[in-house]
Amino acid sequence: MESTPHRQAGAVHRVVSAAAARRIAAPRPAPTPTARRRPSGTGITVELLTEATALAALVPDWEELAAQAAEPNPFYEHWMLLPALEAYGARELRCIAVWEDGALGALFPMRFVRRYRGLPVSALCSWRHRNMMTGTPLVREKSAARCLAALLANAPAPIIEFELIASDGPLYAALSEAAPPADFAWLVRDAYPRAVLSRERDPRPRYNSNLKSNLRRWEARLRAAGELKPVSLEAGDDLDRWIADFMRLEASGWKGSSGTALACRDDDRRFVAAVLPEAFRRERLRITGLDLGGAALARHIMIGAGEGAFTFKIAYDEAYASCAPGIVAEADNVRQFMAASTPRWLDSNTAPESKNYARVWKERRTVQTIAIGARGAGRLAVAALPLVRLAKRWLERA
Helix, strand or coil, X not given: CCCCCCCEECXXXXXXXXXXXXXXXXXXXXXXXXXXXXXXXXXXXXXXXXXXXXXXXXXXXXXXXXXXXXXXXXXXXXXXXXXXXXXXCCCCEEEEXXXXXXXXXXXXXEEEXXXXXXXXCCEXXXXXXXXXXCCCXXXXXXXXXXXXXXXXXXXXXXXXXXXXXXXXXXXXHHHHHXXXXXXXXXXXXXXXXXXXXXXXXXXXXXXXXXXXXXXXXXXXXXXXXXXXXXXXXXXXCCHHHHHHHHHHHHHCCHHHHHCCCHHHCHHHHHHHHHHHHHHHHCCCEEEXXXXXXXEEEEEEEEEEECCEEEEEEEEECHHHHHHCHHXXXXXXXXXXXXXXXXXXXXXXXXXXXXXXXXXXXXXXXEEEEEEEECCHHHHHHHHHHHHHHHHXXXXXXX
């Protein structure tokens, strides 16, 4: 990590040299962490960090930033991101910290891409792992537009891509203010509707008669096999048992057969072992489900953030697939959600092809991936992407 300010642009300082920006893919020595590492002075400082140890030194400021973020994202909080980097690897990590008047105003965990979408231009894209489907960065609410403008003005790559951010959230609004289309090339590269639960809109009155009838029939068949009991994780419960129940359920089904269950991979097991106990300690872990005959039938793991929560994983016993235990359990999760005082909303955190929630969650939120050409070749590349897509489709038909 370069630590010498290279220039001033108004009140903006870049803590990375111009040469380092051009050689962003080159390996760098690991920085020596300190207890607190706030840049001195006033104005905005943009800092590039490429090592997890440098990120770890930000934890006190990072914690404060997460509490005041315009939009919550637990996956980018230090207690989730640092274990993720440790488990899944920090290769090509490029994390941009934006400081304003000595306070951490924004943190953008990104990954370096040498060829963006097959084009000869590099990019920074949101850093994610396979178990997270949201890339919303932590940006302080009161300075969101200023921090985003500073990032784009000092972008260490020609293209910046924000993956899977909400189209109706304050971050998107701040991005629109910070990067007007007249000054930057924009492209909504991908978008899809994702199921959400909202305390203001109970979905159950909107269940159609067919779904209600099926739920009654499936529940009756399950009850014929044993006592069907709703369960939820409580303070003081044996968390290890709850985690073991989930891992066993998930591994017993198609995910276990395909090798994609959490229990099948060492990196996933290490991530779960680090993150779920910490979420429980912070009172941010929510697990609901159903037991059948005293054994786990279905489990739904959620991570709280701000006023809301995000689904982490769901699993059910596929031996009872004819009784649709996943849908029955999710209907009960809706009941438990509406009966509790918190959270206010729940994001399903799903990929576009997921249909798990469609029948019982009735609200939708559009999430999108946005590419911004910050300078030079990046602007040309982003502007050309729609034509590249058309050309590929034409060639495929030819």
